[in-house]
Amino acid sequence: MAPFQLQSPLDMHLHLREGDLLNLVAPLSARAFAGAVIMPNLVPPVDNAARLDSYRAAVDTAIGDAVFEPYMTLFFRPYTADELEAMRSRIVGIKLYPAGVTTNSEAGVRALQEAEPTLGLMQELDIPLLVHGESNGFVMDREAEFMPVYEHLARTFPRLRIVMEHITTRQAVAFLDRYANVFATVTLHHLVLTLDDVAGGLLAPHLFCKPIAKRPEDRDALLAAALSAHPKLMFGSDSAPHPQHSKECAGCAAGVFTAPVALPMLVELFEKHDALDNLQAFVSDNARRIYSFTPAPKAVSFVKEATVVPQRYATVLPFGAGKTVAWRLSETGQTLV
């Protein structure tokens, strides 16, 4: 079978961490992708120019000479126009974690009111808003309960590009078609997992993430939208490395480490569903159009060759550790691997 090629694949939601973890995981993403949207929820958060520049520098160092653009983001807080104008050229979006949004949508919207001046500025400066959209309600309901907040935002700021990050429900898929300014990312693991995989047999902490994997009909709706290359849906791995001891313990951290295996697994998944022709749009073209940017040219090739996923990358266990994937990343435009 001929190699399969992707042009400048993008990961539109990536956690790179700092320090040793950054240096471990950044090269793995930089090998396979042409760029990624880098999440700012560090301690302290990335929410000012100095922190932004220093984190960008650390990421650049970790990437080395790979062709890979780290699309930086800020952590949401009330910003002034001067601040945003000064940083505009260095970021692709601002990430909002709406802590304290309750199941009551009216209260949720009220909690967002103090954010509205900044959201207005973002609309004027054409800075996308990236949202972790979950209420404080019951874990299986949190995302669906958040839809009225998205609706409020989409109506109040009709020119603000709003990205529903790592969507997990059929409700979010359906919501994509309701407002022209609403888009979404979806992870690999939410295209294949349900809560059954996390807690239906033995409990699987390495598959535990937030938002948690939902019902089969949710997974099916997400998968159908991805396979059909829904024009408002982008691939975002939400890849989140946690050391093994943080996953196998009495209180296990949320996050699945998919970055090094995501693309071969997506090739396998789309091929299985006879949708390989749509993968380019899902992992790159939709994002370029939605974000209005052009990544560096980078051809990434895959050969159909059964390959076992490594059991670990240093202290971190990847998604699918030890399992066989039908495809292997063979080379990029820069280097033969």
Next chain:
Amino acid sequence: MAPFQLQSPLDMHLHLREGDLLNLVAPLSARAFAGAVIMPNLVPPVDNAARLDSYRAAVDTAIGDAVFEPYMTLFFRPYTADELEAMRSRIVGIKLYPAGVTTNSEAGVRALQEAEPTLGLMQELDIPLLVHGESNGFVMDREAEFMPVYEHLARTFPRLRIVMEHITTRQAVAFLDRYANVFATVTLHHLVLTLDDVAGGLLAPHLFCKPIAKRPEDRDALLAAALSAHPKLMFGSDSAPHPQHSKECAGCAAGVFTAPVALPMLVELFEKHDALDNLQAFVSDNARRIYSFTPAPKAVSFVKEATVVPQRYATVLPFGAGKTVAWRLSETGQTLV
């Protein structure tokens, strides 16, 4: 505040294991309870007279001289009339784990057909049927999907006492009132937990059990039935000791170890809801009536004295480890503790 006393509290669903674990946990149950229904799902299962007698002997040895009756059960398989008649006086029920029951209720009922001659014999010999009622469906739906199987059993064997074990849903609570021959046990942890406690924050493997804790409205229905001493509902801890390394790992075993803490926590819970007067029925009287047996007299007293739950019992972490409970088991009819 005066001590609170329970007369011969019973645990109608208990896993005692074998070997070292049995010797660790049996005395903890024997201290607090007057008796318990002992589950037979060992390897090999308890499904013949020799195994039944040897397991009973091991349990008796582990209990020592405590006043505590281990009500023995058999693991379901097709039994002959001779077998059941010979063991009738040594058991209080037969436990059915309906492996292979699918979400399709018709297929589920069909899978039970080969069990029906034995169920008929059990009806004639007045041997209760204890059922782990879950389908093979999505983890949050498995118990509710099983209700048609209970319905089929209740109609086909109207004189067979059927106990829905460790119920977790509002559907099972409602089903209690539909057939005179259907009863249920409920655990302590399902009266207080929802899936939010297991997976809504950090993942909590020590709260992971089967059936998994469900939605708030399920927990509320279970709690209301228990607090009101629903006459067909009995306390059964489903206490299941697992060594810490089996809970904090990549594939964590299901089960919550509640036996040593269940009664003080139930006193606290019922007091908080102003329902202490109903606790005696929930933890003893209902079971005596449903099972038609009389436990040995054993008064168990509790004093209202804030007490910290031990962090561990040898290798096993108990429910609520390190938390403070408002009541403490002070003495039994036999020994001052």
